[in-house]
Amino acid sequence: MSVEVGFYGVGILMILLLLRVPVALALIGVSFGGITWLLGLTPALGIVSNTPYSFVASWTMSAVPMFVLMGFVSFHAGLTGGLFEAAKSVLARVPGGLAISSIFACSGFAAVSGSSLACAAAMGRIAIPEMVAAGYRPSVAAGTIAAGGTIGALIPPSILMIVYGVFAETSVTEVFLGGIGIGLLTAVSYSLIVVVICLFRPDIIPRRLEGVSAGGGLAAIAQIWPTLVLIGLVFGGLFSGLFTATEAGAVGALGAIALSALTGRLTRKVMRDSLVETLATCASLFIIGIGAAMFTRFLGVTGLSSFISYAVSGADLSYLQLMAIIVFVYIVIGTFMEPFGAMLITLPVLLPAVEAQGLNLVWFGVLVVKLLEIGMITPPVGLNVFVIHSVAGRHVSVAQIFMGVLPFLVADFIVVALAVLVPGLVLFFPMLLQ
Amino acid sequence: MPIQIGFADRVFRLIALLASIGIIAMMIHVCADVIWRTVSGRPLPATVEIVSRYYMVFVAFLPLAWVEQRRAMISVEIAEGFMTTPVRVFSDIAVALFSCAVYAVMTWTTWEMALKNYATGTFVMALNQQVPVWPSYFLPPFGFGLAAFATALRGVDIIRGAFRGQPATGGTE
Amino acid sequence: RALRAAPGAPPAHPSNGYLYAPLPKILEEESGGTMSATILGPEVVTLGQMKDALQSQLVEVGNMLPLYFPADLPNMALAGELALSGRDPQVMAAAMTEYMVFCDSCQKELGNFGVVYLGSGSSDVYALLTKTPVKTAEDLKGLRLRSGGAPFSRWAEHFGAVPASVSVNDQFEAMSQGVIDGSIASVADLLSFRLIELAKSVTVLPLGTYHATSDFTVSKLAWDQMSVDERKALARSANRLNPLFTHRWGKEMPAEASDAAKKAGITFVEPDPALLQATEAFAEADKQTVGEVSVERFGLADAPARVARFDGLVDKWAGLLAGVTDPVDIAKVLQAEIWDKVDFASYGD
Ligand code: NA
Ligand code: NA
Numbered sequence: 001m002s003v004e005v006g007f008y009g010v011g012i013l014m015i016l017l018l019l020r021v022p023v024a025l026a027l028i029g030v031s032f033g034g035i036t037w038l039l040g041l042t043p044a045l046g047i048v049s050n051t052p053y054s055f056v057a058s059w060t061m062s063a064v065p066m067f068v069l070m071g072f073v074s075f076h077a078g079l080t081g082g083l084f085e086a087a088k089s090v091l092a093r094v095p096g097g098l099a100i101s102s103i104f105a106c107s108g109f110a111a112v113s114g115s116s117l118a119c120a121a122a123m124g125r126i127a128i129p130e131m132v133a134a135g136y137r138p139s140v141a142a143g144t145i146a147a148g149g150t151i152g153a154l155i156p157p158s159i160l161m162i163v164y165g166v167f168a169e170t171s172v173t174e175v176f177l178g179g180i181g182i183g184l185l186t187a188v189s190y191s192l193i194v195v196v197i198c199l200f201r202p203d204i205i206p207r208r209l210e211g212v213s214a215g216g217g218l219a220a221i222a223q224i225w226p227t228l229v230l231i232g233l234v235f236g237g238l239f240s241g242l243f244t245a246t247e248a249g250a251v252g253a254l255g256a257i258a259l260s261a262l263t264g265r266l267t268r269k270v271m272r273d274s275l276v277e278t279l280a281t282c283a284s285l286f287i288i289g290i291g292a293a294m295f296t297r298f299l300g301v302t303g304l305s306s307f308i309s310y311a312v313s314g315a316d317l318s319y320l321q322l323m324a325i326i327v328f329v330y331i332v333i334g335t336f337m338e339p340f341g342a343m344l345i346t347l348p349v350l351l352p353a354v355e356a357q358g359l360n361l362v363w364f365g366v367l368v369v370k371l372l373e374i375g376m377i378t379p380p381v382g383l384n385v386f387v388i389h390s391v392a393g394r395h396v397s398v399a400q401i402f403m404g405v406l407p408f409l410v411a412d413f414i415v416v417a418l419a420v421l422v423p424g425l426v427l428f429f430p431m432l433l434q
Numbered sequence: 435m436p437i438q439i440g441f442a443d444r445v446f447r448l449i450a451l452l453a454s455i456g457i458i459a460m461m462i463h464v465c466a467d468v469i470w471r472t473v474s475g476r477p478l479p480a481t482v483e484i485v486s487r488y489y490m491v492f493v494a495f496l497p498l499a500w501v502e503q504r505r506a507m508i509s510v511e512i513a514e515g516f517m518t519t520p521v522r523v524f525s526d527i528a529v530a531l532f533s534c535a536v537y538a539v540m541t542w543t544t545w546e547m548a549l550k551n552y553a554t555g556t557f558v559m560a561l562n563q564q565v566p567v568w569p570s571y572f573l574p575p576f577g578f579g580l581a582a583f584a585t586a587l588r589g590v591d592i593i594r595g596a597f598r599g600q601p602a603t604g605g606t607e
Numbered sequence: 608r609a610l611r612a613a614p615g616a617p618p619a620h621p622s623n624g625y626l627y628a629p630l631p632k633i634l635e636e637e638s639g640g641t642m643s644a645t646i647l648g649p650e651v652v653t654l655g656q657m658k659d660a661l662q663s664q665l666v667e668v669g670n671m672l673p674l675y676f677p678a679d680l681p682n683m684a685l686a687g688e689l690a691l692s693g694r695d696p697q698v699m700a701a702a703m704t705e706y707m708v709f710c711d712s713c714q715k716e717l718g719n720f721g722v723v724y725l726g727s728g729s730s731d732v733y734a735l736l737t738k739t740p741v742k743t744a745e746d747l748k749g750l751r752l753r754s755g756g757a758p759f760s761r762w763a764e765h766f767g768a769v770p771a772s773v774s775v776n777d778q779f780e781a782m783s784q785g786v787i788d789g790s791i792a793s794v795a796d797l798l799s800f801r802l803i804e805l806a807k808s809v810t811v812l813p814l815g816t817y818h819a820t821s822d823f824t825v826s827k828l829a830w831d832q833m834s835v836d837e838r839k840a841l842a843r844s845a846n847r848l849n850p851l852f853t854h855r856w857g858k859e860m861p862a863e864a865s866d867a868a869k870k871a872g873i874t875f876v877e878p879d880p881a882l883l884q885a886t887e888a889f890a891e892a893d894k895q896t897v898g899e900v901s902v903e904r905f906g907l908a909d910a911p912a913r914v915a916r917f918d919g920l921v922d923k924w925a926g927l928l929a930g931v932t933d934p935v936d937i938a939k940v941l942q943a944e945i946w947d948k949v950d951f952a953s954y955g956d
Contacts, residue, residue: 046663049543241785250464300651344650
């Protein structure tokens with residue numbers, strides 16, 4: 001069985017990453033080498049020549065640069081500054097108030113973006129500098145948004161959930177409704193983690209915001225109207241059916257530019273900085289996406305999915321044993337794979353096992369998306385962490401962000417355990433529908 | 435900084451800025467489609483095809499060399515703290531060479547693919563309309579080629595710096 | 608010898624479960640145990656990547672949709688343009704197969720593409736899946752409809768509807784957002800793409816079939832390495848599976864989707880006779896349009912003659928398959944009429 005070659009591939013990938021080879025090039029190099037080893041040079045060249053273009057030339061993916069641009073323009077033009085001034089004055093007495101408001105801002109943004117990358121990119125540029133300025137340790141500030149961004153794929157719309165629905169032939173609407181439950185649960189659990197850190201380690205997250213008087217917020221609130229208009233534009237258009245979540249990014253970016261111009265803040269420097277940073281973020285992210293897609297194809301060739309199938313179909317497994325294996329599988333492959341590839345490799349072999357147990361496919365879909373999103377923030381390949389590094393790299397290194405994410409992973413495991421032990425938590429909203 | 439690197443830096447930057455046209459065009463085109471569809475009930479023709487086959491390809495591949503030059507390519511620097519200066523210089527050189535080799539392979543294979551698509555005159559059908567897409571296949575080899583060049587320059591720069599006993603500057607931030 | 612085979616589509620699609628999942632077993636039977644297949648899923652090769660996968664022998668047998676590559680495969684693209692002529696899936700699949708196998712320029716374009724062709728399948732006759740009921744031509748005016756290809760777009764525009772190109776991934780969201788009011792598609796899409804949650808009405812109009820497929824496309828690099836017996840075994844296997852796949856895609860799945868739709872409260876609208884007639888007339892006139900556009904679009908100077916040949920083959924197979932409904936029997940007719948007449952020592956060279 002050539003699945004061993006897959007394990008060697010993962011090992012070599014880890015070594016290359018430790019040697020500080022850029023993530024994208026390590027993924028590409030290992031995939032190329034691995035497929036050459038398994039099938040010969042011609043097929044390997046076929047994969048290398050085809051993946052870059054086929055990965056990038058994607059309409060769905062076009063939401064990413066647009067949301068990134070919207071975030072950068074909002075930040076550079078100071079559209080969002082007022083929002084945080086207002087949040088600060090309101091939440092001055094809440095421990096970790098700024099981080100908690102960022103997490104809920106992520107949840108709100110999740111309702112307009114279909115992917116966690118877009119969510120993390122837009123929020124990261126806006127929220128992290130504010131938290132750092134307020135005395136947060138940069139790694140935790142960045143970790144908060146990297147984790148908070150995953151809510152983007154949990155709360156509908158969600159591209160991952162649509163793909164799951166089509167794949168599992170189950171109701172997308174019901175999976176969406178289940179996503180609201182797990183998205184809110186995630187936001188609450190992240191906020192609790194913030195409060196806990198804040199209480200025990202005030203050196204990492206300050207208990208009180210300094211230099212903010214409770215009354216001084218009124219002037220700040222007058223400053224937030226541009227942000228409210230922008231949110232209204234994107235939400236309103238999305239809910240009245242004027243455009244789709246993929247198109248929402250472009251509308252938001254144009255809206256941010258128009259609002260900056262209206263408030264007299266659109267300078268050449270604002271435009272140039274926003275564009276330059278958008279380009280750097282997108283180019284470095286897309287090449288990682290290309291590498292991750294190639295790596296997925298390599299692992300597919302090794303027969304990883306039949307290996308997983310063997311693991312779940314072996315003996316008569318109890319519910320908890322099966323779930324333990326499934327969670328383990330997703331955590332392991334989530335460390336180095338991107339979510340769409342991970343879904344394609346796993347679902348064909350896991351769905352029959354899940355159906356054999358008579359489990360609810362809506363509930364399973366929500367759980368799978370949650371597990372895949374955990375993979376977005378685990379090392380060594382954590383796409384959300386990378387996008388946060390691109391947008392706020394001035395403050396922290398990739399390794400530091402992974403450290404900052406750790407406490408939120410604890411919250412994630414509690415949420416997963418709750419979803420497995422109390423499926424009703426996930427199915428509450430879908431049940432209301434029936 | 436050696437003159438030729440300063441010059442290359444400016445070229446990479448200029449080409450990257452070309453990609454910003456792709457971003458702006460994407461934004462305007464998608465918004466125009468949304469507005470036109472709402473006003474007249476008809477979508478602009480071939481929006482999906484042009485966005486995905488042209489603007490996205492622009493944005494993804496043109497800035498690569500410039501990102502390499504800025505050393506903004508994402509890597510995991512867990513081991514960085516444990517490295518002594520000579521080890522780090524050696525690893526920098528190795529990384530530059532490895533990167534250059536990967537980009538070179540990518541340049542070659544995507545170039546072959548571009549030639550094939552040029553020869554067939556590849557197009558896609560957007561409803562009842564023909565949209566030629568073969569030109570966009572030349573963007574990946576162009577971007578990868580420049581990136582290979584950028585990493586090669588960086589490798590040379592580091593080696594030279596090492597011989598002079600100074601740490602290399604890398605790119606301009 | 609185990610061939611690397613790829614359906615390119617996700618498990619729910621019949622090309623995965625009904626073409627490729629049974630391939631290893633059938634191939635072993637037909638070759639007396641000397642040949643088999645390893646299936647590579649869509650995580651390795653998607654439909655859009657099939658061209659490069661076959662040309663580089665990453666995949667040795669793959670499910671290819673020629674309409675992804677119209678510039679490379681003009682004859683198949685022309686046959687795809689004739690979608691509106693489709694009235695019976697098995698007839699269309701058979702006509703398509705005969706059209707491709709006994710046509711020198713078709714074989715030449717496949718050769719240049721680096722592949723060998725072993726038959727086609729077909730969808731059911733497309734219908735209108737919409738949010739508002741469509742009964743008359745008047746109901747179609749201004750309706751935004753997802754169209755999966757040029758012929759369906761021409762039909763929509765003729766009746767004053769607005770065709771929209773929406774990717775399969777975006778279809779669900781576009782329809783739920785109201786960016787489109789419906790889709791010109793197989794009834795099976797109600798289940799396959801979950802449109803059952805959004806559509807309120809199905810209008811069964813004869814909108815044609817999707818038959819420009821190449822179910823088992825063999826990489827030429829692999830074909831050249833096969834003996835004549837191996838080629839024959841592979842062709843026989845393909846020929847057994849093609850009608851089964853068409854039966855599933857063009858008959859069983861739409862029937863299941865119709866049942867589910869009726870249970871979900873979706874209404875099946877009987878079209879107004881005038882609309883039905885106008886649609887039939889448009890389909891007939893569209894053959895001439897196809898002949899004209901294909902000269903320029905695909906560079907086929909004798910396109911009208913090719914359209915006529917295809918049309919004749921549809922009639923021929925409608926006669927041959929009249930009363931034959933079992934896919935196993937259909938495979939026998941295809942084997943006798945087409946594949947037994949092929950010289951596998953030179954086919955695909
Ligand atoms: Na979302
Ligand atoms: Na990960």
